[in-house]
Amino acid sequence: MAQDMTAISDRSPTALDVYHRLKADIIRGLYAPQEKLLMSRLKARYDTGVGPLREALTRLIGERLVTGISQRGYRVAPMSISELEAIYDARAELEGLLIRLAIERGDDEWEATVLARTHTLAKVTRVQDADEMLERWDARHQALHDAMVAGCGCLPLLQSRAALFDQAQRYRHLWLRQTVFSEQALAEKQREHQALLDTILARDASAASVLMREHLMTPVPIIRERLQEQGWV
Amino acid sequence: MAQDMTAISDRSPTALDVYHRLKADIIRGLYAPQEKLLMSRLKARYDTGVGPLREALTRLIGERLVTGISQRGYRVAPMSISELEAIYDARAELEGLLIRLAIERGDDEWEATVLARTHTLAKVTRVQDADEMLERWDARHQALHDAMVAGCGCLPLLQSRAALFDQAQRYRHLWLRQTVFSEQALAEKQREHQALLDTILARDASAASVLMREHLMTPVPIIRERLQEQGWV
DNA sequence: CTCGACATAGACGTCGATATTTTTATTCAA
DNA sequence: TTGAATAAAAATATCGACGTCTATGTCGAG
Structure with a gap:
């Protein structure tokens, strides 16, 4: 310290x-x-x-x-593999629910916003060294996900989502640096985001929900590895 | 005061x-x-x-x-019709998700517990006057719902559920007294709980999820009326 | 009558002090 | 060597005091 x-x-x-x-x-x-x-x-x-x-x-x-x-x-608070998995399970399931609701309830303006946020995130293809760049990517990344679920129109659920995000932050922080400085990882993320956007614009709630859950779980093995390297668990 | x-x-x-x-x-x-x-x-x-x-x-x-x-x-904190509806919408959707997960993930022991809690709640057919009786019914009622969702095996989601329940408590308190002292309302609740149990034991996640969402929303018109009577909104 | 300036009362938020509790170190007995 | 008892040091949680901020009331000017 x-x-x-x-x-x-x-x-x-x-x-x-x-x-x-x-x-x-x-x-x-x-x-x-x-x-x-x-x-x-x-x-x-x-x-x-x-x-x-x-x-x-x-x-x-x-x-x-x-x-x-x-x-x-x-x-x-302690950190553990089991907590990591529980928090990410929760977030994946909730995000799946929220994207389904957004597709059912979101209007054209919502679609447009999701499209715009997908676009601006895709403009960042390389992040090097500087923490500022990392924060820029992540700000756009979060803005995209926030936009995707905003169509659900349910503030209390969005508040629950934010609370789970807070709990995930320590774990997520371990994943972020590893992912964002890898062009390969960024490209993979971009493909996932594009696939999500496609299901959203197609108003395919079932597919979007499944893809979103999978997308949210992708950091888990990476974080698990990092936790074990750090000897914190 | x-x-x-x-x-x-x-x-x-x-x-x-x-x-x-x-x-x-x-x-x-x-x-x-x-x-x-x-x-x-x-x-x-x-x-x-x-x-x-x-x-x-x-x-x-x-x-x-x-x-x-x-x-x-x-x-x-203020109370409002729009907040009432938002909180109940959130709770209904989350409970629908949780019951689906419970059906996918819950074991035989979980089924047995849900059956037992349905049974003990059904034993209370009349509640009169005494707040103690009201608290007894509600304790059993909450125990049943807690048991139903416990099969989801996801602590963070259960924590989100509890937080939403806390927010709903002021509104729910307005419904509780009106419902619990009516034999007719208790009988209706019992039918709903039995129908839920049936879908759970049948492992029909889709039906259970729909029924649960509807069940959670039933207090809303009653609470809305009570809020308007009280002039709080 | 309305609005702005000013003064005062009421309320808020943090501080240092203090009583209480917990942790650590020491001693002694088995 | 281990465990229990004791004392001292360290840490915790609340209190009353006080500086700061906000709400309210009054006064004067337009």
Whole structure:
């Protein structure tokens, strides 16, 4: 856990500031799974007191990125192969449901948006080194998937989807770097996205649902391998 | 908002105690939708200070039962017909997915549990007056539904289901009392549960999924009416 | 009458202090 | 060497205080 201080403002950070920073640090793997989060160290790192930290941690517990036991402190939530598989199973099934609903409920404008987002993502065929490029690809990638499911018109389900995505982020982060810097992997992803788009434009809910589930599960073996390399599980 | 003090223990209530009590009060409608939750009054009611209250409220914001804006306090989350419909749509679709997965993945033991829970629920044919009886019916009702979906074997999806259930609770509370004290409504519910059981034991995922979605949506018109009677929307 | 400026009261959010709990280290007995 | 008991150190969770922010009320100008 490197000392990676970033200047914020002169004002004491609010609970919300702290929440965002701590969450980002957990997702990018700054803290190991199950690492003890000592208040004394968090206070120093995030330049705030116990109160705002407890709030941030409470929120992160609700998001299952942190575990806590009364009087015994907080820890980064564990990671495991079985959890990886469960979260991805859940996400695949939910995304399959959402794409089916989107096809049933989405209008022409929705189709147009999905087409546009597929196009802009396909413009990124190489990502090299720079984290900025990686973030650009992923931003477009997420925008495409968000657009695909947005046609479902069901906010509570989209909220559930977002919660599962948060839980998957630590795992997904392990896959992202490996995939995005490989032209071959990017090309494969592009083929999958095009196939998805075809089923969507054909309004073939059944095929789209199946393809989407498969698409969502493709990172799992890669992440499994990475987890085992890292010795975290 | 009646003054309804319940003695706890001599110890100052923890954030967890406060969370549970405040949540229960919100769900049962002690506070109106969008009612301002002033710290001064919460401190008096729940016999605790700002810190634990902020934690409890943070958690309830995460569960969408409370809204909060920095420096402007907390409010009970609003209720609306459109939200009612969205939450129930989400729950119906998710429950349909979960019952399909359960049928695909559930074993004989799962079937046996669903059968048993259907049986114990059917034993309650009349509920009169006493809240205790109402709670008994609903405990068995929830146990049945929990058993039905448990066969899906996907914890993250069950967690999403629970989160949606929490959001539905305020609305559902409005339906519960009206339904449970009517023998006719109980009989109708029993028929629906039996039909669901039949499709489950027949391992007919498609029929079960359709029936489950319809079953989940049956409270919506009743709740809509109740909301309009109460003038909350 | 309306709008803007200003002052005040009320409320919010964080801090340092403190009581309580847990963890760690040490000692002793079997 | 192991396990239990004890003390001390470390850590946790809540409290009251206080600076900051927002809501409300009043006044004056147009």
